[in-house]
Amino acid sequence: MMPLGSLVRMVFANTLRSPRHFALSVFGIVMGIASFVFFLSLSLGVRDVILGKIFPIQQVQVVAPRMSMFGKDMSKKLDDKIVETIRKQSSVAEALPRMHLVFPASGSGNFEGQEVKFEVGGFGDGIDPTFLADDPKLAELFKDWDKEEPNRTACVPPRIQAQLDAQQELQQMLQQAQQAAAPGAPGQGAAPAPQSPPAPPAPRKKYKNPCPHPERYYCDETDRTCHHRVPVIVSPTLLELYNGQFASSHGLPVIGELEQFIVQRGGLGRMRFEIGLGDTMVAGSNTEIAPSKRRNVEGMLIGISPKAMPIGMTMPIGYIERWNREFVGGDAASTYSSIIVTLRDKDELAPFSQWLQDDLDLRLEDSLGERFATAIFIVTTLFVLISFVIVGISAINIAHNFFMQVSERRREIGVLRAVGAGRLDVRLIILGEAALIGLFGGVVGILLARGAGAFVDWASVHYLPRFPFKPDTYFVFHPWILLGGLLFSTVFCVLGGFLPARKASLLEPAQALAQN
Amino acid sequence: MTSDPVIRLRDVSKSYGTGAARTPVLRGVSLDVLSGELVALIGQSGSGKSTLLNIIGGLDQADEGEVEVLRKDYRRAGEREKARLRNSSIGFVFQAFNLLDHLTCLGNVTLPAAFAPGARDVEKRGREALRRVGLADYAHRKPSELSGGQKQRVAIARALFGQPKLLLCDEPTGNLDSETGREVIEFFRELNEKEKVTLLIVTHERRVSSVARRVIAMRDGAIAETSDEDHPEIPR
Numbered sequence: 001m002m003p004l005g006s007l008v009r010m011v012f013a014n015t016l017r018s019p020r021h022f023a024l025s026v027f028g029i030v031m032g033i034a035s036f037v038f039f040l041s042l043s044l045g046v047r048d049v050i051l052g053k054i055f056p057i058q059q060v061q062v063v064a065p066r067m068s069m070f071g072k073d074m075s076k077k078l079d080d081k082i083v084e085t086i087r088k089q090s091s092v093a094e095a096l097p098r099m100h101l102v103f104p105a106s107g108s109g110n111f112e113g114q115e116v117k118f119e120v121g122g123f124g125d126g127i128d129p130t131f132l133a134d135d136p137k138l139a140e141l142f143k144d145w146d147k148e149e150p151n152r153t154a155c156v157p158p159r160i161q162a163q164l165d166a167q168q169e170l171q172q173m174l175q176q177a178q179q180a181a182a183p184g185a186p187g188q189g190a191a192p193a194p195q196s197p198p199a200p201p202a203p204r205k206k207y208k209n210p211c212p213h214p215e216r217y218y219c220d221e222t223d224r225t226c227h228h229r230v231p232v233i234v235s236p237t238l239l240e241l242y243n244g245q246f247a248s249s250h251g252l253p254v255i256g257e258l259e260q261f262i263v264q265r266g267g268l269g270r271m272r273f274e275i276g277l278g279d280t281m282v283a284g285s286n287t288e289i290a291p292s293k294r295r296n297v298e299g300m301l302i303g304i305s306p307k308a309m310p311i312g313m314t315m316p317i318g319y320i321e322r323w324n325r326e327f328v329g330g331d332a333a334s335t336y337s338s339i340i341v342t343l344r345d346k347d348e349l350a351p352f353s354q355w356l357q358d359d360l361d362l363r364l365e366d367s368l369g370e371r372f373a374t375a376i377f378i379v380t381t382l383f384v385l386i387s388f389v390i391v392g393i394s395a396i397n398i399a400h401n402f403f404m405q406v407s408e409r410r411r412e413i414g415v416l417r418a419v420g421a422g423r424l425d426v427r428l429i430i431l432g433e434a435a436l437i438g439l440f441g442g443v444v445g446i447l448l449a450r451g452a453g454a455f456v457d458w459a460s461v462h463y464l465p466r467f468p469f470k471p472d473t474y475f476v477f478h479p480w481i482l483l484g485g486l487l488f489s490t491v492f493c494v495l496g497g498f499l500p501a502r503k504a505s506l507l508e509p510a511q512a513l514a515q516n
Numbered sequence: 517m518t519s520d521p522v523i524r525l526r527d528v529s530k531s532y533g534t535g536a537a538r539t540p541v542l543r544g545v546s547l548d549v550l551s552g553e554l555v556a557l558i559g560q561s562g563s564g565k566s567t568l569l570n571i572i573g574g575l576d577q578a579d580e581g582e583v584e585v586l587r588k589d590y591r592r593a594g595e596r597e598k599a600r601l602r603n604s605s606i607g608f609v610f611q612a613f614n615l616l617d618h619l620t621c622l623g624n625v626t627l628p629a630a631f632a633p634g635a636r637d638v639e640k641r642g643r644e645a646l647r648r649v650g651l652a653d654y655a656h657r658k659p660s661e662l663s664g665g666q667k668q669r670v671a672i673a674r675a676l677f678g679q680p681k682l683l684l685c686d687e688p689t690g691n692l693d694s695e696t697g698r699e700v701i702e703f704f705r706e707l708n709e710k711e712k713v714t715l716l717i718v719t720h721e722r723r724v725s726s727v728a729r730r731v732i733a734m735r736d737g738a739i740a741e742t743s744d745e746d747h748p749e750i751p752r
Contacts, residue, residue, distance in 0.1 A: 002630055002631045003630075003633050006630035006631070009630070010630055013619065415614045416627075416631075418573070418575060418608045419602065419608075420602050420603020420678075421599060422599040422600075422631070423599075425599075425631055508576060509575040510567075510570040511576075513610065
């Protein structure tokens with residue numbers, strides 16, 4: 001075999017002598033590889049946004065099929081026993097229950113100087129805090145504080161304090177009035193004293209949170225002790241809906257990084273809001289909670305997690321259990337809305353689903369994410385197939401070009417054989433020329449795809465209005481896609497050059513040289 | 517002159533085509549060429565002289581008979597061995613020059629080095645070969661910028677680049693004017709005399725045969741006549 005350096009030099013020299021032929025051969029490859037890299041990166045980018053942000057499919061949710069009779073819910077009850085049964089399955093890495101708040105509740109708070117009210121009943125649920133263990137910052141705050149801190153400091157809630165102060169003030173005023181009206185009091189029976197100007201009203205007293213660490217604790221009106229505010233997380237979906245539609249329609253600021261936003265607004269203490277348990281904003285709600293039973297707690301938004309319910313708020317499950325027991329009863333406190341199951345292997349999904357249906361009469365919640373994943377897979381496959389067809393046609397074109405070249409270069413091949421080239425050398429020269437077309441076409445194709453991607457991203461930033469989950473980039477140019485593109489183009493070109501190279505190597509030198 | 521046979525042919529036959537279209541080109545040719553000889557192979561077109569030259573150079577294969585060149589038995593040697601032999605020990609000069617137009621003169625001359633693993637001083641040797649044929653200043657010219665005679669001299673320089681033991685020339689003066697042809701023939705004569713390179717020149721020109729020690733005439737694929745005063749023992 002000829003030395004590699006000589007082979008490379010000869011391949012370059014042969015290729016550069018006919019730029020027109022080279023450009024014609026490379027054009028198809030460039031188009032094919034550009035479309036291959038562009039569409040594959042676009043599919044991955046869109047997949048990342050859809051499955052990573054909009055419909056995260058890290059875990060599957062087990063739910064009971066809905067059944068009702070005469071308007072009464074007859075669905076199977078998801079309880080601790082079922083959670084334990086699922087946990088015992090060998091394919092299951094973890095099973096954590098999820099519980100909905102099943103009675104009316106409303107929220108209110110001050111956000112950016114505006115009073116905001118929202119419904120919590122039906123839009124709130126609880127998850128096990130261990131579910132957030134992979135996010136240390138959230139895990140530090142996302143705890144059932146009432147359970148963890150049973151010994152709480154006594155306090156007088158500001159509203160009660162205000163009432164007490166008002167009562168005291170009233171009593172004082174009454175006492176003063178009684179003293180003034182009592183016989184023998186100065187001025188009694190005499191001419192009325194000249195009227196003195198009325199005293200200016202005392203400045204309204206501001207009642208502060210009496211609890212230590214007021215940024216995290218509040219004084220509960222029911223038991224008059226200091227409670228840690230209920231930690232609440234929301235999903236990126238909710239944040240995107242806020243940013244994309246709510247913020248602009250209500251003239252509120254767009255939230256980029258929530259953590260940064262919280263710091264800018266003065267810390268977690270500013271993220272607090274009140275939850276009226278038993279209260280509702282929905283007129284005509286059939287669930288009646290006696291006004292005497294209603295009470296308020298305080299919550300605070302601590303962060304964003306895809307594990308929160310998509311539209312609503314999520315808190316530690318302990319709070320939801322206690323509230324459901326308090327307002328609805330023990331049954332509601334032991335019935336889960338779903339069970340989040342993490343499988344050891346994604347391939348176990350089908351058998352696990354079958355087992356759920358057969359043995360427990362349960363099912364996996366329809367995942368829009370899964371459906372999108374399938375749709376994206378189909379679209380990606382289609383695009384990649386189109387790219388394959390383009391590159392395949394280009395390879396056939398290259399084969400055709402090389403067959404023509406071999407015919408045109410018979411004399412040259414004969415000369416090479418005469419001066420000492422073996423059959424393998426001739427074959428390597430032709431294949432090397434094909435590989436060079438593939439490499440060059442691959443590199444240009446990749447650059448073209450990246451350029452097109454950058455243009456699409458630029459156009460999106462500058463010309464597309466903001467919409468929920470609008471990404472900074474629509475593309476994920478994984479190194480393996482780029483390497484794959486390069487390999488793909490080179491291999492296809494070499495395949496295209498294979499038969500012409502074989503034909504060239506089998507030429508008898510004497511016959512080749514006989515060509516005039 | 518030594519008595520080592522550089523070329524040894526025995527009953528070599530070659531045909532082209534198959535069946536009824538089969539045309540015999542060589543019919544049992546036997547021939548020995550000794551080291552340092554300058555042999556002219558003459559004959560009319562179609563007499564088989566170019567085919568014989570190609571078979572000796574390993575560019576074509578004999579159908580029958582023994583072919584041994586530089587002690588290499590072609591029946592046993594594979595394609596790779598024959599290619600290596602051509603690269604290291606045999607030089608070719610063709611009537612049509614067969615230069616590669618996209619390479620410079622130096623590139624053409626040093627072309628054999630591309631297939632010689634471990635080739636050293638390639639450029640220096642290439643320039644030296646060009647100097648020997650009087651084209652030292654033409655190293656970076658393309659063949660299209662040269663006259664016919666200059667092209668043939670570049671082709672000769674390429675043939676001499678590997679310092680071959682055997683030079684096979686197929687009608688080397690066929691495309692040259694008489695003056696240039698004379699110069700080329702003179703160059704071959706000097707090469708043979710001074711460097712003892714064995715030359716086998718296919719030609720139908722009398723002036724070429726005038727410098728050859730031995731003239732072999734071919735007719736209808738067979739050796740018809742040999743004029744060799746020095747070596748009556750060589751098969752005819």
